[in-house]
Amino acid sequence: MMTVKSPLRNVLTVLGGVACMAAGMVAQARINPTDPQPTCEMCPGTYVPVAELDAYTRKAIAENLLDQQVRDIDFGKGHVGIGMVYRTRLDKPAPNSVAEHDQVSEVYHIISGSATLVLGPDIVNRSRRPATMRTVVEFNGPGHNGSDIRNGVAHALAPGDVIVIPAGTGHLFTKIDDHINYLMIRIDPDKVTPLRSEAQSRAYLAKPALR
Numbered sequence: 001m002m003t004v005k006s007p008l009r010n011v012l013t014v015l016g017g018v019a020c021m022a023a024g025m026v027a028q029a030r031i032n033p034t035d036p037q038p039t040c041e042m043c044p045g046t047y048v049p050v051a052e053l054d055a056y057t058r059k060a061i062a063e064n065l066l067d068q069q070v071r072d073i074d075f076g077k078g079h080v081g082i083g084m085v086y087r088t089r090l091d092k093p094a095p096n097s098v099a100e101h102d103q104v105s106e107v108y109h110i111i112s113g114s115a116t117l118v119l120g121p122d123i124v125n126r127s128r129r130p131a132t133m134r135t136v137v138e139f140n141g142p143g144h145n146g147s148d149i150r151n152g153v154a155h156a157l158a159p160g161d162v163i164v165i166p167a168g169t170g171h172l173f174t175k176i177d178d179h180i181n182y183l184m185i186r187i188d189p190d191k192v193t194p195l196r197s198e199a200q201s202r203a204y205l206a207k208p209a210l211r
Contacts (some may be wrong), residue, residue: 040076046198053084055205057111057181060086063209069139074198079193081186083139087115090096090176098123098146098172105187106140106165110157113180115173117163120152123170141192146170157182 048071056068071082081104100123108117123146129136136142149169149170155163157180165171184194 046073054150056084072193078189079191083184084183086180086181087176093174096145096147098170101140101143102191103167103192104140105167107185108163109183110159110161111181112159114158115176115180116154118152118154118172120149121169122150124148
């Protein structure tokens with residue numbers, strides 16, 4: 001007996017073949033070893049609304065907080081941290097207040113206020129920061145403190161300014177006129193800091209911060 005193929009079946013067979021070819025082409029486009037490969041395969045983007053950042057500033061003022069981590073995001077070859085920092089008036093720096101981070105670089109974007117920040121790699125009286133410090137564990141990884149920076153370069157910071165602090169560079173606020181509020185971007189290629197999600201941020205904002 002002769003079997004008559006359905007026209008619909010023929011169409012489905014052709015479409016199936018086309019779909020397989022298309023899938024193979026997409027797969028080839030993704031894995032072609034001669035192409036640059038994504039460092040974070042299929043990673044989602046991250047959106048942080050200004051309302052959330054403002055909530056961190058209000059929390060800093062209300063609870064007398066300094067540095068707060070908003071997010072810590074995996075981008076494949078490293079982590080990037082988003083923090084908010086609020087510092088009050090400073091007439092002169094406290095002893096041993098130079099900071100340096102061994103593996104994490106930082107970018108400040110000044111939102112409000114003004115201050116003088118000194119940068120330089122030659123740190124006087126360098127001492128290891130305690131490994132149990134919250135900022136070391138959660139924010140910027142291991143590093144040092146010091147009493148001063150030899151041949152440091154002073155920068156007058158004002159709203160809108162951006163300053164980049166590479167890992168290993170000492171930084172010290174020597175004067176804050178009234179306050180300074182800035183967005184902190186932390187670049188962590190060695191993934192020494194833990195990830196922090198939107199859900200963790202919301203939970204943190206919902207109750208008083210741990211000391």
